[in-house]
Amino acid sequence: MATIMHVDMDAFYAAVEILDNPEYAGKPLIVGGYKDSRRGVVSTCSYEARRYGIHSAMPIAKAAALCPHGIFIPGRMARYREVSNQIHAIFPEFSPVVEPLSIDEAFLDMTGCEHFYPSLEAMALSLKRRIKEETGLTASVGVAPNKFLAKLASDKNKPDGLCIIYPHEVNSFLRDLPVGRLWGVGKKSEQELNKLGIYYVRDLLPYSLQELEAKFGSSFGPHLYNLARGIDERRVEPIHEAKSIGHEITFDDDVASLGILKSQLGRLVEDVGWRLRRHNLYARTVTLKVRYYNFKTITRSHTHETSFCDDDTIFQTAFSLLQGVKLQPVRLLGVTVSSLSEAAQLSLFQDTETAHRVSAVMDKINARFRRGAITKGRTLIHDDSQ
Amino acid sequence: MHFQAENTGLVSGIRLVERAVSSSNTLQILGGIHLQADKNSLTLTANDLEISIQTKIECTTFTPGSAVLNGKLLSALVRKLPQGTVIFETKDNQVLISAGTTEFSLNELIGDEFPAPPKCDRKILSLTDYELSKLAHSTLFCVGTDDHRPIFQGVLLEISNGSLHFVATDSSRLAFAKGEVPFVAAEDLEVIIPGRSLTELLKCLPMDESVIDVYYGENQLAFHFNNTVFTTRLIEGKFPNYRPILYTEQEITLTMSRQHFLQAVERAALFDRTGNQPVIVQVTDGVLELGIQTELGRSMEQLNVEHSGSNGQSAYSPRFIMDMLKWTDADQVTFKFEQGPRQALIKPADRDDHLYILMPIRI
Numbered sequence: 001m002a003t004i005m006h007v008d009m010d011a012f013y014a015a016v017e018i019l020d021n022p023e024y025a026g027k028p029l030i031v032g033g034y035k036d037s038r039r040g041v042v043s044t045c046s047y048e049a050r051r052y053g054i055h056s057a058m059p060i061a062k063a064a065a066l067c068p069h070g071i072f073i074p075g076r077m078a079r080y081r082e083v084s085n086q087i088h089a090i091f092p093e094f095s096p097v098v099e100p101l102s103i104d105e106a107f108l109d110m111t112g113c114e115h116f117y118p119s120l121e122a123m124a125l126s127l128k129r130r131i132k133e134e135t136g137l138t139a140s141v142g143v144a145p146n147k148f149l150a151k152l153a154s155d156k157n158k159p160d161g162l163c164i165i166y167p168h169e170v171n172s173f174l175r176d177l178p179v180g181r182l183w184g185v186g187k188k189s190e191q192e193l194n195k196l197g198i199y200y201v202r203d204l205l206p207y208s209l210q211e212l213e214a215k216f217g218s219s220f221g222p223h224l225y226n227l228a229r230g231i232d233e234r235r236v237e238p239i240h241e242a243k244s245i246g247h248e249i250t251f252d253d254d255v256a257s258l259g260i261l262k263s264q265l266g267r268l269v270e271d272v273g274w275r276l277r278r279h280n281l282y283a284r285t286v287t288l289k290v291r292y293y294n295f296k297t298i299t300r301s302h303t304h305e306t307s308f309c310d311d312d313t314i315f316q317t318a319f320s321l322l323q324g325v326k327l328q329p330v331r332l333l334g335v336t337v338s339s340l341s342e343a344a345q346l347s348l349f350q351d352t353e354t355a356h357r358v359s360a361v362m363d364k365i366n367a368r369f370r371r372g373a374i375t376k377g378r379t380l381i382h383d384d385s386q
Numbered sequence: 387m388h389f390q391a392e393n394t395g396l397v398s399g400i401r402l403v404e405r406a407v408s409s410s411n412t413l414q415i416l417g418g419i420h421l422q423a424d425k426n427s428l429t430l431t432a433n434d435l436e437i438s439i440q441t442k443i444e445c446t447t448f449t450p451g452s453a454v455l456n457g458k459l460l461s462a463l464v465r466k467l468p469q470g471t472v473i474f475e476t477k478d479n480q481v482l483i484s485a486g487t488t489e490f491s492l493n494e495l496i497g498d499e500f501p502a503p504p505k506c507d508r509k510i511l512s513l514t515d516y517e518l519s520k521l522a523h524s525t526l527f528c529v530g531t532d533d534h535r536p537i538f539q540g541v542l543l544e545i546s547n548g549s550l551h552f553v554a555t556d557s558s559r560l561a562f563a564k565g566e567v568p569f570v571a572a573e574d575l576e577v578i579i580p581g582r583s584l585t586e587l588l589k590c591l592p593m594d595e596s597v598i599d600v601y602y603g604e605n606q607l608a609f610h611f612n613n614t615v616f617t618t619r620l621i622e623g624k625f626p627n628y629r630p631i632l633y634t635e636q637e638i639t640l641t642m643s644r645q646h647f648l649q650a651v652e653r654a655a656l657f658d659r660t661g662n663q664p665v666i667v668q669v670t671d672g673v674l675e676l677g678i679q680t681e682l683g684r685s686m687e688q689l690n691v692e693h694s695g696s697n698g699q700s701a702y703s704p705r706f707i708m709d710m711l712k713w714t715d716a717d718q719v720t721f722k723f724e725q726g727p728r729q730a731l732i733k734p735a736d737r738d739d740h741l742y743i744l745m746p747i748r749i
Contacts, residue, residue, distance in 0.1 A: 284662075305532045305556050307662070320534075341662040345558050345703060346727055346745040349626050353727060 001167055002111045004236060005095075005124065006142045006150035007131075009087065009104035010159035013044040013075055015137050016083050028052060028070040033060040035072040043075060047159055083135055090130050094123075099236045107147055109236035120164050128162065145170065148183050148232035170230035175202040182227045184220070188250040188331075204228040217295035245279070246287070247271045248334030254293045256329045258322075259381075265318055266379035268335045273311040274371070276337055277363055282307035282344040286317040289334035290325055297332075300325060307344040310355035311362075315378065387451025387476040389423040393469050393485065395443040399430045400461050402441050402614065405586050407457035408434035415498040418454040419461075421474070423447045431503065432457055435619070437583050438503040439590065442613040453481050454495040463490065503617045506603030510545060512569035515591040515611065518598055521552040522584050524563035524740050527709045529581035530556030540578035540621040543607070545570055553628055554581070559706050559744035560628055561713075566739075568597075577607055578625055583618035590616055631729060631743055636722035638669060641692040641735050644719045648711040650687050654678040655704035657685055664701035664747040667723070669693060678704065698725045701747045707732070710742040 009015065013031040018024045028049035033040025040060040052067040064072065084103045091098040097109035110123065117123035124141040131139045140161035142153025149165050152173075156163035165173050179198055180190040196215070198204055204212075205228055213221035226232065247268050255261055276283060287301035300321040308314070318335050346352060365374045400419065408416035422429040428445040431438065453476055464472070467485040475482045480491045513521075522541065530538035535557075542553040550565035591598075592612060601608040608617040654665040657680045668675040672693040677686045700723050711719065716734030723730035723746075732742045 302534065303532075305530050305535075305538070306558050341660065342749070343662060343664050343701070344748040345662065346748055347557050348555065348560060348631055348729060348743065348745055349557055 001145050003114045004144060004147055004150040005108040005110050006154040007106050008140050008154045010138050010140055011044050011046055012104035013080055014046040016080055017073060019136050024071055028067050030054060030063050030070050030072045031075045033072065033074050035064045086135050087131055090134055094127055097236050097238050099238060107236045124162050146232040147234050148227060149230055174230055177201045184223055186250060201228050217297050219297060220295060244336050244338035245272055245275050246334060246336030248289060248332055250332045254329035254331050256327065258327060261322060261330060261333060262319060263379050263381045264333055265322060266315060266376060269311050269315040269318060270375060272335050272337055273314055273359060274363060276309050277359060281340045281342060282309045283337035284339035285337065286314055287336040287338065288318050288321040290330055291332035293329040293331050298325060303339060306347045307341060310359045312355050387423050387453055387474065388449040389428060389445045389447040390471050390473045391428055391443060391445035393467055393472055396472055397464055399441050399443040400464055402590055403430045403432040403439040404457055404461045406432035406434050406437045406439040413498065415454060415495050415500055417457055418495040419457040420454050420500045422452040423450050433501050433503060437586060438617040440503050440615045451476060454500050455481060455492045456495060460492065503615060504603055504606040506601035506606050506608035506617060508602045509599060510571040510575055510602045511550065511567060511600035512597055513565060513567040515593050515596050515598055517565055517567060519588055519591060521563045521565050522588055523713055525552045525554040525561040526581060526584060527713055528554040528556055528559055528561040536621050537578055537623040537625055540580050541584055542625045543577050543579055545575040560631060562632060562741040564739040576625060578621040579607060579618060580621055587616050632741060634729060636731060637724040638695040638698050638722065640669060640674060640721045641718055642689060644711055644716055646689055647719060648708065650676050650689055651704050651707045654685050655708060657682050658704055661705060664749055665704040666699065666701050668699040670697045700725055701749050702744060703747060706744050714740055
């Protein structure tokens with residue numbers, strides 16, 4: 001049995017601000033933009049601010065309405081990264097197998113290492129203490145037999161939390177969780193499950209693997225079946241080198257119009273292309289994912305001879321793949337690029353330089369104003385279903 | 387149909403045409419070899435609609451006639467027969483094959499008509515098997531694999547002002563070879579031969595200084611040699627205009643031993659595990675430095691070269707450089723390049739009959 005520890009800093013950006021500006025302590029603090037910002041969204045807020053109903057990804061304007069006397073600041077990414085580096089430098093003291101997840105989150109594979117500590121609790125406490133000593137910040141830690149459960153555990157007693165799920169407690173821990181808390185179950189899937197009378201994880205247990213496969217397809221069905229039983233066999237992957245970059249969207253209503261799918265594809269591509277270029281990477285393969293109304297999911301991909309990072313190549317490839325699949329109501333659409341490299345083989349006949357420059361200029365504009373400030377006409381909705 | 391033939395001739399004939407036996411199941415008859423016994427000659431034909439191979443061997447015919455037999459099975463059986471004479475005789479939709487004390491009968495493939503090889507009757511070219519092989523090998527390694535762009539999956543055979551050129555590109559690099567041939571048609575011609583067809587053709591060539599006559603027909607090209615005709619479908623479409631790419635002047639010219647250059651790049655390529663990591667090429671006052679750094683480690687080595695033009699740096703796929711250096715036989719090669727997104731050139735130092743253009747890697 002594995003022992004996995006998930007570490008998640010508490011309201012990280014806000015906590016760093018309070019550390020540097022002690023006068024903010026105990027006050028509602030919102031990081032993401034000034035109060036009069038019309039477009040910003042909340043990236044983190046202090047626990048005091050959360051009492052007003054503010055949460056991350058909420059528009060700043062709405063947060064300002066909920067908490068007019070709150071402290072609103074735009075945030076200092078460079079400083080957060082500095083503190084993050086300090087925290088990530090601590091993890092190797094505890095385990096040789098660390099998978100950094102984000103600026104303030106990581107998985108540590110403690111299998112075998114747990115014997116150095118009198119108990120799992122002492123182990124988790126000692127990590128929390130080291131982070132506090134080193135940075136002055138609090139972290140929430142979850143310990144469990146796998147990644148999925150460890151992440152649920154770290155979230156259990158936030159902030160400054162500590163939660164251990166022992167193997168014999170897995171089922172009782174999961175039983176009463178809303179299904180929306182399962183990894184990979186978003187708002188739409190949750191509604192879908194609710195329609196079948198499945199609200200809590202325990203409601204999933206009576207369904208057999210075959211039944212879930214029939215209802216949710218051969219990938220999502222087994223996923224639900226396993227998670228409901230606390231089964232997750234993913235390993236902690238120390239070198240988290242991006243192998244692919246992708247984005248997908250689940251529609252509110254199933255879409256059967258090629259025109260609408262095309263415009264949605266355009267948006268997905270702009271997101272994927274943006275992230276590809278932010279990482280200074282080039283790709284050679286484009287994969288299209290389509291999930292139909294009946295959860296049947298297909299993927300189609302094409303690999304080019306030369307590498308690319310511009311939106312046009314990704315879009316044209318993905319769109320020609322889309323034209324090649326059966327058109328029936330679509331529930332989810334996704335685009336992924338892979339075969340990534342840091343260097344691009346140039347082409348003799350294609351002027352990739354121009355496409356490259358167009359993307360670079362669009363990225364600059366979007367970075368300066370906001371994502372989507374400039375976009376291609378193809379992302380505008382065109383419904384041809386009538 | 388009733389004839390007898392010597393085992394050796396039969397086996398080599400069947401092995402030759404077997405390359406055009408279709409392995410797909412869509413049309414059963416295409417999985418067969420067509421046998422046609424005429425007066426003292428047996429014609430064997432296979433045709434997978436992409437390529438068609440027809441060859442004639444000697445035989446003694448008792449009753450002329452024809453039959454289509456499962457190609458893979460016929461080939462496997464005949465190869466295992468004892469040396470000596472083999473007799474074929476048709477009996478009620480079966481062909482009885484006997485050699486010495488061995489005897490078996492194969493069901494004929496019936497139903498559809500066996501497609502005859504396409505007609506090509508305009509002679510455009512004569513050249514030896516060695517010359518054809520050299521032209522093909524000088525360019526085939528550049529053929530691309532992208533199914534969406536078929537013109538990059540073939541080799542351009544171009545007759546222009548009485549000279550013969552083979553050209554292939556996968557769009558990142560391009561190889562050009564000029565032929566020395568005894569006969570070329572007066573009219574200009576451009577056809578694109580599928581890379582796979584050319585590879586199969588090379589395996590069929592006798593390589594004994596035989597002269598090959600090449601005939602052109604509608605969307606088909608036929609190669610005649612000895613008693614064999616190899617016909618291939620051509621790729622439709624327009625090959626990109628490659629001439630402006632070929633004749634660009636680069637700022638830096640280096641000349642060096644092909645072997646030394648090849649060995650240095652081969653060592654660098656060992657560090658390129660993913661196949662897309664560049665070797666950095668830097669020249670400073672007559673010293674060429676090749677460097678590569680990957681997650682496996684780094685390598686750096688220097689070569690003394692004949693150098694004219696400025697100093698400079700660029701980056702290329704080590705595999706692409708190796709390909710050319712392996713397929714040319716020159717002792718000394720010239721490497722011309724410049725900084726920025728411009729193509730480089732590699733060629734034999736003293737000739738212009740084999741040119742290789744490659745694009746750099748942006749880093």
